[in-house]
Amino acid sequence: MFRHSQLESVKASLAHPAHAAMPLHARIQRAIRQLILDGTLGPGKPLPASRALARSLGVSRDTVESAYARLHAESFIERRVGSGSFVAEMPEFTPGHRRSMRDALLRNQAPNLSRRGNAMFRSGGVSEMLLPRPFAHGVPETRSFPLALWERLERQVLKEAGTQALLHGDPQGTPALRRAIADYVNLERGARATADRVLVLTSSQQAMTLCANMLFDPGDRIIIEDPAYYGARKAFDAAGLDCVPVRVDRQGIVIEQIMDDPRPTKAVFLTPSHQFPTGATLSLDRRLALIEWASRNQAWIIEDDYDSEFHYAGKPTACVQGLDPYDRTIYIGTFTKSLFPGLRIGYVVLPPQLVKPMAVARTLLDGHTASIAQLTLARFMEGGHFGAHVRTMRGVYSRRLGVLAELVRTHLSEFVEPRVPVGGLQMPCVLICDLSERVAIDAARRVGVELLGLSALHADGDGRPGFLMGFAAYTPDELEVAVRKLAKALRTATG
Numbered sequence: 001m002f003r004h005s006q007l008e009s010v011k012a013s014l015a016h017p018a019h020a021a022m023p024l025h026a027r028i029q030r031a032i033r034q035l036i037l038d039g040t041l042g043p044g045k046p047l048p049a050s051r052a053l054a055r056s057l058g059v060s061r062d063t064v065e066s067a068y069a070r071l072h073a074e075s076f077i078e079r080r081v082g083s084g085s086f087v088a089e090m091p092e093f094t095p096g097h098r099r100s101m102r103d104a105l106l107r108n109q110a111p112n113l114s115r116r117g118n119a120m121f122r123s124g125g126v127s128e129m130l131l132p133r134p135f136a137h138g139v140p141e142t143r144s145f146p147l148a149l150w151e152r153l154e155r156q157v158l159k160e161a162g163t164q165a166l167l168h169g170d171p172q173g174t175p176a177l178r179r180a181i182a183d184y185v186n187l188e189r190g191a192r193a194t195a196d197r198v199l200v201l202t203s204s205q206q207a208m209t210l211c212a213n214m215l216f217d218p219g220d221r222i223i224i225e226d227p228a229y230y231g232a233r234k235a236f237d238a239a240g241l242d243c244v245p246v247r248v249d250r251q252g253i254v255i256e257q258i259m260d261d262p263r264p265t266k267a268v269f270l271t272p273s274h275q276f277p278t279g280a281t282l283s284l285d286r287r288l289a290l291i292e293w294a295s296r297n298q299a300w301i302i303e304d305d306y307d308s309e310f311h312y313a314g315k316p317t318a319c320v321q322g323l324d325p326y327d328r329t330i331y332i333g334t335f336t337k338s339l340f341p342g343l344r345i346g347y348v349v350l351p352p353q354l355v356k357p358m359a360v361a362r363t364l365l366d367g368h369t370a371s372i373a374q375l376t377l378a379r380f381m382e383g384g385h386f387g388a389h390v391r392t393m394r395g396v397y398s399r400r401l402g403v404l405a406e407l408v409r410t411h412l413s414e415f416v417e418p419r420v421p422v423g424g425l426q427m428p429c430v431l432i433c434d435l436s437e438r439v440a441i442d443a444a445r446r447v448g449v450e451l452l453g454l455s456a457l458h459a460d461g462d463g464r465p466g467f468l469m470g471f472a473a474y475t476p477d478e479l480e481v482a483v484r485k486l487a488k489a490l491r492t493a494t495g
């Protein structure tokens with residue numbers, strides 16, 4: 001028999017739009033093969049009877065039979081007359097063997113890659129969930145996005161720009177979008193931006209990689225928050241930088257260590273609006289002190305303002321860039337959280353002297369961001385739809401955060417303490433029971449619930465155990481179902 005989460009993952013694969021062109025039996029075959037390769041279905045495990053699986057998936061028995069026949073032909077499963085189908089007993093399916101295969105693969109790849117290439121590969125990259133489920137973090141609600149409006153604006157763009165929109169665009173970004181972004185960050189984030197200082201990119205991740213490679217040499221020392229956003233840490237590590245972790249408290253990064261350190265430091269990386277993952281807001285006196293420090297040391301402040309649109313309590317603090325009269329701050333923004341991740345549009349507001357070098361460098365990476373999407377987004381912003389969408393979603397997310405906090409207090413109080421943030425799309429929780437973070441996360445995953453562990457976000461991998469719970473992309477009902485499942489899973493894990 002399949003566990004609920006295994007059945008759900010086969011169903012998700014069946015429904016996945018990317019598999020739409022594949023026959024049903026091939027989709028089922030692929031999904032089960034993946035469960036076997038992942039180790040989710042171990043050797044000797046029975047598969048459901050074809051009739052039962054066909055009923056659960058809403059397909060014919062022949063379809064399941066044909067998927068099983070292919071898995072059998074590929075030696076992934078054994079079929080025993082009278083007793084059913086089982087995952088084959090093959091040494092290469094054991095988790096230990098797979099791990100050593102992966103390590104060998106990594107080792108074997110090493111000689112073919114540059115040192116930089118190896119560092120990028122070994123970082124494991126940043127992998128996003130294609131079909132997010134509670135409590136995957138950092139995901140906005142996309143199901144209620146005004147798609148019809150977006151489509152209408154895109155049609156207008158194509159009608160007006162015609163085939164011009166099909167040609168190459170300005171590597172710095174279309175002027176209309178740069179103007180809209182500058183107006184937005186000036187008004188809403190207190191930035192000091194002009195359209196000619198905005199560089200439109202595909203993401204904040206691209207901005208971080210660009211900064212890491214354009215501003216620093218391998219071995220250069222930069223300060224990062226501890227705990228830190230893994231995407232930033234990986235971008236800086238892969239560029240060979242010496243990342244020095246500095247502790248974060250309730251007011252953001254602790255500045256004494258930075259101020260007192262005589263060693264030359266090239267930059268500090270910050271998520272000042274809602275520190276990732278703690279949710280702390282960097283206090284004004286620390287912002288000002290860091291600006292003075294950066295100016296004195298000719299260091300850069302890299303400000304990742306990834307989800308500041310969603311601030312629920314009081315007024316959000318103005319961004320560091322807007323407070324910095326010395327132009328030492330590089331402001332990074334993204335539409336991944338405020339609109340939708342598939343859009344792939346992020347941006348930087350740069351000090352004037354960096355605009356040209358950064359725009360040239362990005363032509364070596366990807367030329368420019370897709371023009372039709374940029375023009376549509378510019379129209380969306382100019383027409384006031386962006387502001388309206390953010391206001392609506394702020395209300396939705398604020399209510400969802402309230403619901404999640406209450407659910408955690410009601411059902412999980414023996415296990416965790418919620419740290420309700422003032423903004424953002426996820427809530428950190430610290431473990432207050434005997435369960436280890438790993439055991440809790442694994443128990444959750446077995447019942448189809450995603451948690452991101454907090455310890456691994458600390459430089460020594462040893463922070464206070466806990467996890468992040470994303471809430472923005474899930475309705476109150478979905479949150480409740482997942483919290484109840486999680487409570488049950490943690491209770492079982494405690495024994």
Ligand SMILES: Cc1ncc(COP(=O)(O)O)c(C=O)c1O
Binds near residue numbers: 341
């Ligand atoms: C702190 C932080 N910065 C940046 C990003 C990534 O945004 P983008 O999709 O623009 O790379 C994320 C995504 O989770 C994030 O949490």
